[in-house]
Amino acid sequence: MQRIEELAKITDEPGRLTRTFGSPAMQRANELVASWMCEAGMKTRVDAIGNLIGHYAGEKADAKILLFGSHLDTVRNAGKFDGPLGVILAIACVVELHRQKIQLPFAIEVIGFADEEGVRYQSTYLGSKVLAGSFDAKDLKRKDADGISLADAIKNFSGDPAKLKSARLNPKNLLGYIEAHIEQGPVLEKNNLAVGIVTAIAGQTRARITFTGHAGHAGTTPMNLRQDALCAAAEFILAVENLARKTTGLVATVGQVKVEPGASNVIPGEVNLTLDLRHAKDSIRQAAHKKLKLIGSQITRRRKLKFANEVVHETRAVVCSEKLSAQLATAVKQQLKKVLHLPSGAGHDAAVMGKITPAAMLFIRCKNGLSHHPDELASLADVGVALDVLNDFILQLAKTHE
Amino acid sequence: MQRIEELAKITDEPGRLTRTFGSPAMQRANELVASWMCEAGMKTRVDAIGNLIGHYAGEKADAKILLFGSHLDTVRNAGKFDGPLGVILAIACVVELHRQKIQLPFAIEVIGFADEEGVRYQSTYLGSKVLAGSFDAKDLKRKDADGISLADAIKNFSGDPAKLKSARLNPKNLLGYIEAHIEQGPVLEKNNLAVGIVTAIAGQTRARITFTGHAGHAGTTPMNLRQDALCAAAEFILAVENLARKTTGLVATVGQVKVEPGASNVIPGEVNLTLDLRHAKDSIRQAAHKKLKLIGSQITRRRKLKFANEVVHETRAVVCSEKLSAQLATAVKQQLKKVLHLPSGAGHDAAVMGKITPAAMLFIRCKNGLSHHPDELASLADVGVALDVLNDFILQLAKTHE
Numbered sequence: 001m002q003r004i005e006e007l008a009k010i011t012d013e014p015g016r017l018t019r020t021f022g023s024p025a026m027q028r029a030n031e032l033v034a035s036w037m038c039e040a041g042m043k044t045r046v047d048a049i050g051n052l053i054g055h056y057a058g059e060k061a062d063a064k065i066l067l068f069g070s071h072l073d074t075v076r077n078a079g080k081f082d083g084p085l086g087v088i089l090a091i092a093c094v095v096e097l098h099r100q101k102i103q104l105p106f107a108i109e110v111i112g113f114a115d116e117e118g119v120r121y122q123s124t125y126l127g128s129k130v131l132a133g134s135f136d137a138k139d140l141k142r143k144d145a146d147g148i149s150l151a152d153a154i155k156n157f158s159g160d161p162a163k164l165k166s167a168r169l170n171p172k173n174l175l176g177y178i179e180a181h182i183e184q185g186p187v188l189e190k191n192n193l194a195v196g197i198v199t200a201i202a203g204q205t206r207a208r209i210t211f212t213g214h215a216g217h218a219g220t221t222p223m224n225l226r227q228d229a230l231c232a233a234a235e236f237i238l239a240v241e242n243l244a245r246k247t248t249g250l251v252a253t254v255g256q257v258k259v260e261p262g263a264s265n266v267i268p269g270e271v272n273l274t275l276d277l278r279h280a281k282d283s284i285r286q287a288a289h290k291k292l293k294l295i296g297s298q299i300t301r302r303r304k305l306k307f308a309n310e311v312v313h314e315t316r317a318v319v320c321s322e323k324l325s326a327q328l329a330t331a332v333k334q335q336l337k338k339v340l341h342l343p344s345g346a347g348h349d350a351a352v353m354g355k356i357t358p359a360a361m362l363f364i365r366c367k368n369g370l371s372h373h374p375d376e377l378a379s380l381a382d383v384g385v386a387l388d389v390l391n392d393f394i395l396q397l398a399k400t401h402e
Numbered sequence: 403m404q405r406i407e408e409l410a411k412i413t414d415e416p417g418r419l420t421r422t423f424g425s426p427a428m429q430r431a432n433e434l435v436a437s438w439m440c441e442a443g444m445k446t447r448v449d450a451i452g453n454l455i456g457h458y459a460g461e462k463a464d465a466k467i468l469l470f471g472s473h474l475d476t477v478r479n480a481g482k483f484d485g486p487l488g489v490i491l492a493i494a495c496v497v498e499l500h501r502q503k504i505q506l507p508f509a510i511e512v513i514g515f516a517d518e519e520g521v522r523y524q525s526t527y528l529g530s531k532v533l534a535g536s537f538d539a540k541d542l543k544r545k546d547a548d549g550i551s552l553a554d555a556i557k558n559f560s561g562d563p564a565k566l567k568s569a570r571l572n573p574k575n576l577l578g579y580i581e582a583h584i585e586q587g588p589v590l591e592k593n594n595l596a597v598g599i600v601t602a603i604a605g606q607t608r609a610r611i612t613f614t615g616h617a618g619h620a621g622t623t624p625m626n627l628r629q630d631a632l633c634a635a636a637e638f639i640l641a642v643e644n645l646a647r648k649t650t651g652l653v654a655t656v657g658q659v660k661v662e663p664g665a666s667n668v669i670p671g672e673v674n675l676t677l678d679l680r681h682a683k684d685s686i687r688q689a690a691h692k693k694l695k696l697i698g699s700q701i702t703r704r705r706k707l708k709f710a711n712e713v714v715h716e717t718r719a720v721v722c723s724e725k726l727s728a729q730l731a732t733a734v735k736q737q738l739k740k741v742l743h744l745p746s747g748a749g750h751d752a753a754v755m756g757k758i759t760p761a762a763m764l765f766i767r768c769k770n771g772l773s774h775h776p777d778e779l780a781s782l783a784d785v786g787v788a789l790d791v792l793n794d795f796i797l798q799l800a801k802t803h804e
Contacts, residue, residue, distance in 0.1 A: 186618075186623060187622075217748060219587075221747070228643070231643045234639035254632055254670075255632075255664065255668050262658050265678055276666055346621045369618065372619075
């Protein structure tokens, strides 16, 4: 917890925590975390995009590698836990191994990803994508708010855009990937549990929906002659909520609404809104989207309006490794009466790493489900439980390792 | 119709019709309309705020006065008919009397109000308020977008702010007030009628409604743990529509919606919306508002949100003169198979003038119910019907006048 506080002081913006890719604060954060890794008996390196990696050797030189990771960048005006907690917990596990002079039949690598939040380049997972070999070279042309390209930012960060491809980890050498992270939601708190195990990182559909009716004078157009786009949108918004309530595990949100022309005395002629759908199973998410498009069409047909749906973004769900999750569950059972399995509605580096190696995630309860906010908080007790779970998990894995 | 086209050429903005209070275009419009009044045998004057008034003398010097009026100012990028049509029709009636050398047992005054739309000073009915004696001297301090006060604008327009009070018409000398105006709605068109008679100018309630819930992560907050302000607002919007559909003559509109924080991946924490309620009967409008506040409270109590209602603006309905309306109806019956009585959802100078003298309004069908738009159109045939109705009305009134 001291380390959480120390890292939280390293920021690009005085008075609040903001640490974006390639910034001076990220540089200092990498240096500080590297020093902790060294103290824990790890050899550190920084890869071509600036991910910090600490290596704790196994019994044999050619031992497979168990990866732990999370990200060291933050959103603007961030909390202290989202990202750093996973890195610090993993280092703490290694500290314990190092203190007891335990060498395992596998090596451990702890990764501090250089970019997960994507604040500076409106991107996602730049760090883990490089290690998973899924980095898109087109992204190098992205520019930040000051016009600095990602390629230049990588160079300024002592990285090398030309070596991004070769920075890819070889899946054959990997045992798996474990990420500890605050839940960023209220489910563990509601269930009165310190930690839980992630079943999958939900897939997501983001769509832009448009209802087109007919603007008109709010005073002179009788109700039966209206084609009010907002009333149609209101029906849709309630249908979205209703479907999600009926569908276990589905979350569906309309977060933005734009009403045209948007005057108090004019009947809305057009409404644009965003739809965000997430579920751990792609088929359920896709069926929900199809159903909602149908409902939207039905509403507009009945009201003599037009309906349009444009998919802006779609990501598939990433199912966590059953084997690693079961081993994590065994460790959780040592600490808690109940093992809760829950999906992650938010994205994580594990979604990217899961494509090259079995991945599992441990969620830690956070107060009021709050994240991306200075009040973000995981308790000392809960962090302790998570540390015990991870330590147990590593030792159990060592026992069953062939 | 030629005169409609001529007036439409007089604008403050090249390429589109915009004529605001006290502008050079308003000055030129007054001069042109004054010349038409003179041709029709009228004596013209301009009052202290710049209303143009043409006087067609009655048989006796002390004859009472029948007023006709509408406004010569327009909204920005206006249509050609909203306002000018009523003035031009009234002058056309006087032309006919003058041509036939008819003198009536009452005088006729045709008023071209200098400000009804209130574009320049964000006001309403400045012109008719002066003549009705309801002008509020505080309004003289209002400033336009260039910082020019209304008092200075009146002086520049050859008016006199000090004489606004004495410009008030004496109700004892008045027989009544008649206004012809395009409907600005689709009711006459749907009923296939050229003209209709206004029963009342609807009263209006404008309120600002706020739903306060709790913002949250769209991916990590399960449906049953949400306090989504937008879903509550959607219920309310449909309740508004439903109540108005069930209540004869009520029009209710939510025209503006603001969602906070307004991001596609954040559950809405607060929604602000506008409510516009209008009905020809104040009691029905007030009961509807009370009912909607109750529904809003019920929705938010059930959803554990907060509801707030702030009345921004309220105007009482003005009922048209039964006697004058019946006489107008007799004249309409000469021209059309059916006499349609309908309320006006939009405000008109008749609402102000109705406070000092019996007032009646004749609505003229407009294409697609469209107004405040360059495509605003009343057909030549319909304008002809309106002119015949007004001519008949004047002659009938002369016959029954004691």
